[in-house]
Amino acid sequence: MRQMTKLTSLIFLLLSFTGFAQTAHQLYLDLAIARAKAQAQTLIQNKPRLYQTNPIQEIEQLYASWKKALPLGFPVPEVSYGIARAALLRALVAKPDLQLPLVCEAFQRLVEATHSSPHVARYHIALADLQTQLPHPEITCLALENEAGSSLQKLAYVEPSKRLAWALSLGPWATTDLYLASLVYLNLGQKMKALELLRINQHINPYFTTEQRNYAAQLVTSKAELEIALPRQYPEILSWVHHFFTLRRNDYLRWKEVFVTTLDAAINEVIERFHARKLAPEHYSAYIKSIATVPLSTNSDLLRRHLDALLADIYEVEGQANWARILRVRKDLNRIPVLKAAIADDRLPLKTMLFGWVEDDEQRTLQLDVLGQSLGIFLPEGMNASMVILQNQGSSGMFGKESLEILVSDDNLNFHPSRGHIETQVFFIDGRETVALLFEQTDFCFLKIRYTDPNQKAHFENSLTNLIQVYGKGRI
């Protein structure tokens, strides 16, 4: 009986000691990992300093910290991953004779991590990244008579692309992992896949930087690639539209159709979010209004009609019923691609011909409220204009209906006031003045708009494409 009690006590003590040792080991492990991660964060934040002052000591300390997290030598996946990253970092600054052993050690540790935790995507992505840069480590590291060399001989080779595919199937993904995976795909020459991952990253990563976005945009060299890479969500897509519009105008014009259809999809996505109550009403209206101000929206009938319908409801709710009515009328009209002209000093407006024609989507700005100036349009054959919208970019003052003189002509030789009735409505929408001219009948091919108020109060200016917009029906 006494022996039984001694045995029980011994077992109890053994179990207690084992539990205590495990707890202490886990505690030590957690502390060591936390310390190593903190050191790594410090290095990342001091990134510029890394390349300028070459802090070998800090990197070696980081490496040593990760190594210390394995006091008993048992592989822990997170620690193996940490050692691998630190070894690669150390290889950057180490002497040449140490670089290969460090890389091989990184390989070994990543293999350990993936074997121990095959369901952690990060480890597979890191290993795939290393595999693309050192395709056959079992040969390269074979010469090393060390632990890494011998264990890599046992590595069952999995192609990087297959490893990546497995990693991506594990989802959900950390944004950094996705970004790294896209870079690995680029190294593998699978650009489409890389662009797709970059697109997904932009959707889920609120910290996707402008530099990263520019990098992703730079990768796009064809319409097909743009279709893959272009984000389908607001506001990311607007960044891309702006990027191509300002920096790659030729490509923007060539691939405009892709931007239009994708932006239309983004609008639908915003609507879905709103209807699913994932978007507050004020944010919803702000998003739609923001999209409506983009040049792509004003020059595409597909987008403009969609937005007009949405904006009409929004402005109706905001108490701008008259403007909402105009939008509902405009929704059913086409934007007519007119030609525009401006005469700075039109002293004989009834006799002066319009000249110096520019296209409807001209981006240069013009000020409307300049005395003596005539702003003209030519209506292409077969078109009937029923609405002209004059839109100010800024919010300085407001001019009345009587400030404008409208002249029309059939032949650009003689101008006269329109025989039909023109209804003029002035609005102040979101801080911008907008004038709507509604034509009862189209009795002209040429139109002149002149500002006549000598007591100038407003500063009415905008890009020519937005300053004057002509809507109507006819053969486009």
Place this chain on the structure above:
Amino acid sequence: MTQRGFFIKLLIAAAMALFAMPLRAWASDKLGVAIPYPVYTISPLALRDPVVRILLSNISYGLTKITMDGDSAVEVVQSFQRSPDAKLWTFALRSDVAFSSGAPTTAEEIQASFQFFKTQAAAKNFATVEQVQSPLEHSALKQTKSPSEEESSSLPFSFSTHFKIPTEPRVEIENEDPVIPTQLIRKLQNIREISVDRPETSYYFQDALQVNLKFALDQADPDFDVWVAPLGIINQKVARQFGRHFGKGTFFSGLGPYQIRENRPEQGVLLETTNNFYLPALPRTAVIDFQYFPDAQSALSALRVGAVDIIALPTHGQLQALKEDPTLVAIKSPLVNLSQITGPWKLPKNFWSEGGNDSDRLLTSQIIVRKSLSLDNEALARFDLRGTFLP
């Protein structure tokens, strides 16, 4: 006053006059050119109408230009070269050229312009009637069918060609609108492909790199650079929107120092400088007024009083009258040089006035100018008035 003192005073006076003069003669405000018939349509392919050709020389430049020697030189392009077999021509484009509207003239725009010319040349194949010089050449007469009304209405330019086949072997063409030179049609049809050669590089630096335009020809053409000169580059996007009105009134957008400010056929055509011309300090004259005069005498009177400075197509009678006026002079017309490429001129009318006689016959070999008018080589070579001014 001693002789020495006189010369010293003369030198001082000369020095004062020299420093009193501006270091560079300033541009004049307006230049007047008298024309004998109204211009209803300015077609970029109507290169055998002398007045239209003069207008095009100022509002629509080609890739190259014709010099006084009849050779070609760069204009809108920086350089050009041909392949050894003369079937591939490469033009290196300038990056600073823009249409009169201010829209940049890209390689694609120039490509579209030439594609347009090719299409029009193919459609205009009816206009191949050539003037027969003698009865023996009657068999050489080539004639194709004139366009149907439907074809005519679909063409951007309202051409109408009236054929009269008299009993005499000489065939005369009466044109309401001028026709395209036959040789030009053949040259355009010889172009197999026009391609833009843009270097593959980061897209953010493409604007700074050289863009080339390549013309692949079916048959070798060692003179491609010469005959491509009169083909003025036009803004295709704007031209399409003008539709069949393109070329009428102010409906024209080309690449040149001037743009059409007014075109009232019964009065004339007014050209004004563009703000986007790529050569600095040009043009020298702000406005060129092509005034139509119904008779030669009124044109000559206008020249004498200073209302115009050039008579583009003078008559024998006007040339005779020069003897009485020491301020005017007749010189060789640039039209002589221009006709080397596109052939003899097709005048809408042969005499300045209706029912005129030989002294009223319009001449394309000379022009009458004011002696004080400063004409540069561009004006003398092809009636390009960008450097012309009245001091």
